[in-house]
Structures are given as structure tokens and as C-alpha cells.
Amino acid sequence: MDLNDYWQENKRFLVTVAAGVVVFGIGSMLVGKYFGNELRSRRLAAIATGNKLAHDAMYTPDQLRVAQEENDALQKAVETLAKACAFTPRAQFVLDPKRGSPSNQYFAVVSSVREDLLRQSGRANMRLPEDLGLPALSPTREPDIARYLEAFDMVDRVVRMALSTGADRIDKIEIRLDPKLYSREGVGRVELTRVTMSFSGKSAPLQQLLLVSQQPDEKDVNGIALGGPLLIDRAEMVPTRTGTEASLDVTFVCARVVMDEPHPE
DSSP: OOHHHHHHHHHHHHHHHHHHHHHHHHHHHHHHHHHHHHHHHHHHHHHHHHHHHHHSOSSOHHHHHHHHHHHHHHHHHHHHHHHHHSOOOOGGGSOOGGGOOHHHHHHHHHHHHHHHHHHHHHHHTOBOOTTTTOOSSOOOSHHHHHHHHHHHHHHHHHHHHHHHHTOOEEEEEEEEOOTTTTSSSOOTTEEEEEEEEEEEEEHHHHHHHHHHHTSTTOBOTTOOBOOOOOOEEEEEEEEOTTSSEEEEEEEEEEEEEOOSOOOOO
């Protein structure tokens, strides 16, 4: 096949290729004319920056020392705040492998504490929900059991405080685990189990209850340590129409603070 035949058969393709080469050449010349200097300066700047990063120290030893001192101070501040916010359950309400299975420990603690609180409230003529805010179906997973026991510790403390201040009635107790506990993103740095309690009766004991809940190393009438102050998320006190009584709704918080990177249990 001679060149004339090849041209006749492929002239459209050859013309397209030639036009593309011409356009590319013109474009390259325009880029070089209008942006060549800027492109060269950017390349030189990139090379200089790379050499500086590779060979020059970014910070002086004094700057590194100051940064380390600031980091240590911030770390100590975080630890102090975490200890102040985190709820520390008493030994009775903490799972211990030496005391048997988590379920058996849960039933034993709930049974003994509930019996004692109902007996104490009966003697003081204070009305108290028999379920004490615990779920109707007992938890079966160990993480849930651990958290319900912590919340039950909070319930025990507040009920004993109410008894010591002479409160008339505890109308409702509700325990809610952190809704993000089993979510994909997790609870993050702070996990919050909320214990909401509704009181009613004479206003003076209810006011005293709030004050007592914020006292350090508080003890009930029987000398049982209650370990305040307790963290409160919300509190609302409203007088009744007669003005002689009031209702108090309080949400206490059992906070777990994660110091390391959060990870699913």
C-alpha cells in the first residue's frame, strides 16, 4: 500500500491527530509564555521547602521543652477534672470475679439493698417505688450489669439522703444507660448513665436533700458513707398550688470518663 492509498483511507484520523498536536503545541507555548515564570518559582520554592524540612530543625530545644511542660500541665488538669466528674461506685456495687457470676452478684446486691431501703423507708413513713428504678427484666450482658449496679449505687445514696432529710415521698425512679453505649460511633470520652428521681412533699426537706447531695463524705443516719458530692444534670423544684408542698425532679449522673482512646467494650 502506497502513501496515497493510506492517506485516502485514514485522512480523517491523520487530520485529527495533526490538529491535536497543533493545539497541544499552541497550549504549551501559551502556558510557557504566561505561567512559565510562576511555575518555575513554585518549583524552586517547593524544592527549598523540602530541603528545609529535611535538614533544618523546626523547633529549638527550648521551644520543645516549653511545649512539653504545657502538655504535662494540661494532662494533669484533665486528670483532675476527670476524677472530679467521674462517679466512683462503692465496692459493694462493683463486679468482682471472686464473688461469682455477674448475674448472681447483681441479684444478691439488688435483693439485699432493696430489702434494706424498703424497710428503712417503711420505718420513716416515706413512700418509695418498689422497683427502685431497675428494669423489669434483669440485664444479662456484663457491661449492662456493671452500669446498672453503678446506677443502683446512686439510687441507694440518694434514697438514704432523702431519709436523713425527712423527705415525704419518692414518686418515681428511672435509670437510663447512655443511648450511645452500643452505637457505631460509641460514647466518646464521657459516658453518662442518668438516674432521674421525682420527689414530692414538704419543700424544706427537698431543699435540704439538694444541699446534702453536694456535701463531701456525707453519711446517713446509720453512719453509712454516701460519698458525695453527686453530679446533677438537671434539677427543677415547683411549689404546689396550696404552697405548703413542692415537687422536685432531679437527674443525677453516673459519669464514666475515658482517659485513653475510646474503644468498644
